[in-house]
Amino acid sequence: xxGRRIVLTSGKGGVGKTTTTANLGAALAQRGKRVVxxxxxxxxxxLDLVLGVEKRIVFDLVEVVEGRCQLRQALIKDKRFESxxxxxxxxxxxxxxxxxxxxxxxxxxxxxxxxxxxxxCPAGIEHGFRSAIAGALEAIVVTTPEVxxxxxxxxxxxxxxxxxxxxxxxxxxxxxEMVRNGDMMSVEDxxxxxxxxxxGIVPDDxxxxxxxxxxxxxxxxxxxxxxxxxxKIARRxxxxxxxxxxxxxxxxxxxxxxxxxxx
Amino acid sequence: xxxxLTRFFKPERSGATAKERLRLVLLSDHLSLAPDVVESLKRDxxxxxxxxxxxxxxxxxxxxxxxxSAVAMLANIPILGLRNGRSTPPASPxxxxxxxxxxxxxxxxxxxxxxxxxxxxxxxxxxVETAVPADTVTSTVEPAKPKAARKRRRRRPNLSQQAxxx
Amino acid sequence: xxxxxxxxxxxxxxxxxxxGRAIVVTSGKGGVGKTTTTANLGTALARTxxxVVxxxxxxxxxxLDIVLGLENRVRSHVLDVLEEKATLEEALVIDxxxxxLQLLAAAQTREKDEVDTAQMKALVERLRDxxxxxxxxCPAGIEAGFQNAxxxxxEAIIVCTPEVxxxxxxxxxxxxxxxAMKVQLIINRIxxxxxxxxxxxxxEDVNAILRLPLLGVIAxxxxxxxxxxxxxxxxxxxxxxxxxxxxxxxxxxAGTDTSKPEIPQEPTFFEKLxxxxx
Numbered sequence: 001x002x003g004r005r006i007v008l009t010s011g012k013g014g015v016g017k018t019t020t021t022a023n024l025g026a027a028l029a030q031r032g033k034r035v036v037x038x039x040x041x042x043x044x045x046x047l048d049l050v051l052g053v054e055k056r057i058v059f060d061l062v063e064v065v066e067g068r069c070q071l072r073q074a075l076i077k078d079k080r081f082e083s084x085x086x087x088x089x090x091x092x093x094x095x096x097x098x099x100x101x102x103x104x105x106x107x108x109x110x111x112x113x114x115x116x117x118x119x120x121c122p123a124g125i126e127h128g129f130r131s132a133i134a135g136a137l138e139a140i141v142v143t144t145p146e147v148x149x150x151x152x153x154x155x156x157x158x159x160x161x162x163x164x165x166x167x168x169x170x171x172x173x174x175x176x177e178m179v180r181n182g183d184m185m186s187v188e189d190x191x192x193x194x195x196x197x198x199x200g201i202v203p204d205d206x207x208x209x210x211x212x213x214x215x216x217x218x219x220x221x222x223x224x225x226x227x228x229x230x231x232k233i234a235r236r237x238x239x240x241x242x243x244x245x246x247x248x249x250x251x252x253x254x255x256x257x258x259x260x261x262x263x
Numbered sequence: 264x265x266x267x268l269t270r271f272f273k274p275e276r277s278g279a280t281a282k283e284r285l286r287l288v289l290l291s292d293h294l295s296l297a298p299d300v301v302e303s304l305k306r307d308x309x310x311x312x313x314x315x316x317x318x319x320x321x322x323x324x325x326x327x328x329x330x331x332s333a334v335a336m337l338a339n340i341p342i343l344g345l346r347n348g349r350s351t352p353p354a355s356p357x358x359x360x361x362x363x364x365x366x367x368x369x370x371x372x373x374x375x376x377x378x379x380x381x382x383x384x385x386x387x388x389x390x391v392e393t394a395v396p397a398d399t400v401t402s403t404v405e406p407a408k409p410k411a412a413r414k415r416r417r418r419r420p421n422l423s424q425q426a427x428x429x
Numbered sequence: 430x431x432x433x434x435x436x437x438x439x440x441x442x443x444x445x446x447x448x449g450r451a452i453v454v455t456s457g458k459g460g461v462g463k464t465t466t467t468a469n470l471g472t473a474l475a476r477t478x479x480x481v482v483x484x485x486x487x488x489x490x491x492x493l494d495i496v497l498g499l500e501n502r503v504r505s506h507v508l509d510v511l512e513e514k515a516t517l518e519e520a521l522v523i524d525x526x527x528x529x530l531q532l533l534a535a536a537q538t539r540e541k542d543e544v545d546t547a548q549m550k551a552l553v554e555r556l557r558d559x560x561x562x563x564x565x566x567c568p569a570g571i572e573a574g575f576q577n578a579x580x581x582x583x584e585a586i587i588v589c590t591p592e593v594x595x596x597x598x599x600x601x602x603x604x605x606x607x608x609a610m611k612v613q614l615i616i617n618r619i620x621x622x623x624x625x626x627x628x629x630x631x632x633e634d635v636n637a638i639l640r641l642p643l644l645g646v647i648a649x650x651x652x653x654x655x656x657x658x659x660x661x662x663x664x665x666x667x668x669x670x671x672x673x674x675x676x677x678x679x680x681x682x683a684g685t686d687t688s689k690p691e692i693p694q695e696p697t698f699f700e701k702l703x704x705x706x707x
Contacts, residue, residue, distance in 0.1 A: 011490055013459010013569035018594065043571050044457055044601060046594040091601075095572055123459035123569040125489050126541055147281050147657050148464065148492040154289050155490060155537075158296060175651070177702065182276025183655050189282050193289065206620060206699075210628040213593055281658035288500050295538045329501040 003034070003111040006118050006237075007136035009160075011152030013123030015144045016172040019208060021120040022050045023226075024140075026217035027234035029084035034114035036075065038087045038107065040132035041122040042097060045089035051078065052215020053086055062090035065102045071109055080220060085114075095127050100134035107135025125159060139165045140199060140237075144173045145185040150193055157194060168199035170233065174262065175204050187261070200233035201244060201262040202226065232263045291329040301325055308338055317343040449480075449557040452564050452682075453582035455606075457598030459569030461590045462617040465653060465662075467566040468496045469672070470586075472664040473679035475530035479561040482521070484533045484553070486578035487568040488544060491535035498525060498660020499532055508536040511548045517555070526665055531560075541574035553581025571605060584611040587641060590618045591630035596638055603639065614641035615678060618649035621693050622700040632692050645678035647671060648693040 008021045018041075025037045039047035042062060048054040059074035064087070071087075078084040087110070090097065110117045121132035133139065139160050143153040153169075160167055171187050178184035185193075187201050205226055211218050219227045229245065236242045245263030294301065305325040312318055319341035328335050454467045467483055475481040484507065485493035494500045502522045505515035510533070517533075524530035533556075536543075556563045567578035579585065585606050589599040599614075606612055616632055623629035632646055650671050656663045663672035664679070680686025 014461055014595075015459075044598050046597065049593050049597065124541075124572065124574065126570065126572045126574060128570065128572060146654060147285055147495055149460075150285055151288060151292070151492060151495065152490045154292065158293075175699075178651060178654065179278065182278045183651065183658070185278050185282055185658075189278070193282065193285055206623055206628070209592055209620075209623065213628070213630070277655040277658035284495065284500065284658075284660065288495060291500075292537055328504070331501055 003036075003114045004116050004138060005107050005111050005136050006116065006138045006140060007040075007121050007133050007165075008118060008140045008142060009121035009129065009133065009156055010123065010142045010149070011125060011154075011156040012143070012149040015142050015149050016202070017123075017142050018046050018050050018120050019212060020140075020142050020170060020172065020202070021118050022047060023218050023230045024234055024237070025084060025116070025118050026051075026078075026081055027219045027230040028116055028238070029078070029081035030219050030231070031234060031238070032083065033116055033234075033238070034083040035081075035116045035118065036085045036087060036110045036114045038110070038117060038119045039089040040098075040103070040119050040128065042089045042093055042095045042128065043091065044122065045091050047086060047120050048076075048088045049215060050212050051086060051217065053078065053088075054215070057088045060088045060090040061106065062093050062097045064106060065098050071106065080217075083114075095122070095131065098131050100131050103131040104135040125155060129156075129159075133160065133163065133165065136165060139167045140170055141167055141194075141196060142170045142172055143190065143194070145171060145179070145187070145190050150185075150190060154194055157196060167196050168237075169194060169196040170200040170202065171198070172202045173204040174201060176262075199236060200229070202229055202233075203262050229263045287329055287332075287334060290334050291327060294327045294334065301327075304336075305338075308340070312340055312342075314346070316345055319343050449560045449563050450584060451553050451557055451582045452562065452584040452586060453567050453579050454564060454586045454588060455567035455575065455578065455602055456569070456588045456595070457571060457602040458590075458595040461588050461595050462647075462653075463569075463588050464492050464496050464566050465657065466586070466588050466615060466617065466675075467493060467564055468662045469664040469675040470679050470682070471530055471562070471564050472497075472524070472527055472662045473676045474562050474564075474683065475524070475527040476664065476676075477679070477683065477685070478529060479683070480529050480559070481562045481564065482531045482533060482556050482560045484556075484563065484565045485535035486549075486565050486574060488535045488539055488541040488574060489537065490568065491537050493566050494522075494532060494534045495660060496657050497532060497662060499534075500660070503532075503534040506534045506536040507549075507552070508539050508543065511545065511552060526661075541568070541572070541577065544573070544577045546577055546580050549577045550580045571602065575602075575605075579606065579610075582610065584613075586613055586615055586644065587639070588615050588617050589635060589639065591616060591624070591632070591635055593630070596630065596635055599639055603641070612641055613644045614639060615644050616646045619646055619693055620649050620697055620700055622696040643690050644681050645674055645690045646692050647674045648695075648697050649699075650697050651699065 008017050010017050021037055025035045029035045037047060038061065039045050048057055053076050056076050059069040061074065063069050064071050064074045075085040075087055078086065107117055107119065119132050119136055122128040141153050141157055143149045157167055169191065171190050174187060175184055179186045187198070191198050207224060208218070208226065218224050219230055221227060232242045232245065242263070244261040305323060308325065309318055309320055309323055322341050324339045326337050328337055454463050456463050471481045471483045483493060485491050488508070494503050499522050505520040507520070509515035510517055510520045520533055522532040522534065524532065553563055553565070565578050565582055568574035587599050587602060589595050603612060614636070616635055619632065620629055624631045632643070636643060648670070652663060652669055652671055663669045664675045666672045677686055677688070
């Protein structure tokens with residue numbers, strides 16, 4: 001049975017697509033799923049860096065598409081997760097190097113090898129975006145609760161609807177204390193405006209920067225606050241019915257009194 | 264000034280401000296992205312107005328403009344004359360006294376966009392003015408508070424229960 | 430005042446009028462604060478009396494209008510002007526708070542590859558004759574949108590956050606900008622407490638890689654989110670530290686501020702709130 005082909009996209013850059021792709025992929029792999037992560041951001045690759053495999057790149061997506069190597073040769077097997085592989089992007093080419101058809105073919109081929117193909121989409125809605133979504137049968141739209149991000153997510157959702165791609169939403173970098181003060185839109189506000197089904201809520205956490213600096217997926221550290229959240233999102237994606245975590249328990253944003261959900 | 268006073272007396276948290284601004288901006292974006300809807304709207308408008316007046320169809324234009332608290336529809340419909348053999352149009356309680364327009368007088372109707380009830384409430388008292396540039400047209404009615412246009416099924420996250428699997 | 434005789438007029442005409450500066454604000458990585466920076470720098474420069482025009486080059490994903498709070502005043506956009514469907518005067522939106530600041534919005538429902546690069550360059554040239562500063566807000570990435578944004582510019586400001594991906598992308602962009610352009614750096618969203626703990630790249634770390642003249646360093650504070658919620662750039666807020674940073678950067682751009690950029694040392698609002706958690 002062919003694996004699921006899911007693109008992670010947003011429109012707006014910098015909302016956490018790559019970090020989410022990396023961590024969601026790692027969480028799925030930790031649960032025993034066979035996962036391939038594809039970096040579709042040709043020319044500005046970062047998935048390799050975030051996962052800490054940047055020194056192990058031999059071949060990349062463009063070389064696969066141009067027939068200069070086999071697909072399997074380009075896949076980098078993660079050393080920490082048995083069933084996780086990465087197909088890196090090319091750094092010195094531009095997005096015109098891979099057509100929509102070529103991308104779709106690669107993704108289709110990968111889907112035969114695993115349970116999940118997660119495609120990390122570049123920012124924007126140009127050619128790179130179109131290629132990245134070409135092979136996908138599902139989409140996860142990542143947004144933050146900020147005006148520009150939501151506006152761009154809306155545009156991307158519109159484009160995905162045109163192609164009939166089912167969408168689920170991850171609201172990233174929510175700050176409970178700002179939401180409580182009314183200085184930030186809530187998850188409900190975001191879902192309301194975008195009319196999308198919620199897949200996950202990830203609070204803003206300064207520790208994420210540290211993990212990307214070191215190239216270590218969050219789920220590797222069971223003490224990291226966000227590890228259970230990515231795990232839950234992975235399980236929800238996989239079809240399990242998981243409630244959103246209540247964040248008001250003491251010791252977790254302990255100073256915030258009101259109940260706030262994430263996960 | 265009014266903006267400042269409103270905020271002074273009714274301080275709104277920026278999160279709520281953001282949500283409202285987004286709602287309007289997205290409505291405006293969606294309308295620009297649905298030229299087929301705008302075309303149908305234009306056709307229907309011409310059809311209704313044509314029952315009373317002869318209309319210069321080729322030079323009719325319908326556009327949407329984002330204003331401070333609403334998205335307004337601006338329809339520029341040049342009127343060539345009154346329909347012969349038709350009885351005078353039914354008097355509307357808020358209609359201004361009817362003045363037969365001179366030939367090829369553009370009639371500007373500024374209408375508030377009420378997406379969910381576009382068919383029945385959109386046409387409210389079109390103002391007949393002579394040669395008024397589009398950007399000085401004022402609406403004759405207070406824009407009704409538009410409900411959010413929902414083409415997609417609204418999904419409220421049910422945070423207390425489990426999210427359904429796709 | 431000298432009488433304008435034909436000889437004087439000829440002399441006056443032969444003295445070249447100083448052309449406006451064309452500066453592109455770019456980064457490679459999305460979400461690092463290009464649009465916020467463009468809005469705030471434009472505002473800060475205009476507050477000193479300079480005539481400033483901001484161009485949103487992010488066709489299809491416009492946001493400069495909403496960050497400035499001018500989204501409901503946009504009637505025409507750049508493509509309308511380039512395709513001669515609207516005049517420049519019709520498309521330019523005057524800022525609500527600072528009249529010498531104007532905005533030329535992007536088209537929301539078009540695509541970036543519909544912009545003709547040569548026409549874009551000509552537009553920037555035309556604007557340089559009318560304004561002291563033409564500041565172009567570049568889209569994320571290095572595709573057609575980026576190419577069109579940089580085409581008219583003679584100077585570039587790279588906005589970079591102290592994160593590995595952002596620095597890497599900024600480095601790539603510097604390479605693509607070429608040697609002809611004057612390039613300077615703004616480091617955005619620094620969190621001093623994290624830097625001290627060694628969990629975030631420092632200003633020195635970033636600049637060791639990028640090696641660019643530093644215009645300024647801005648701390649990651651929540652008031653930026655509030656300001657975009659409201660559409661009110663912080664450069665207008667005299668009580669905001671972030672606003673002050675932008676005003677200082679504007680001063681450095683204009684050449685009126687010769688001080689060295691200050692590197693924030695105090696923990697940000699959130700760092701204070703969660704201080705001691707880890």
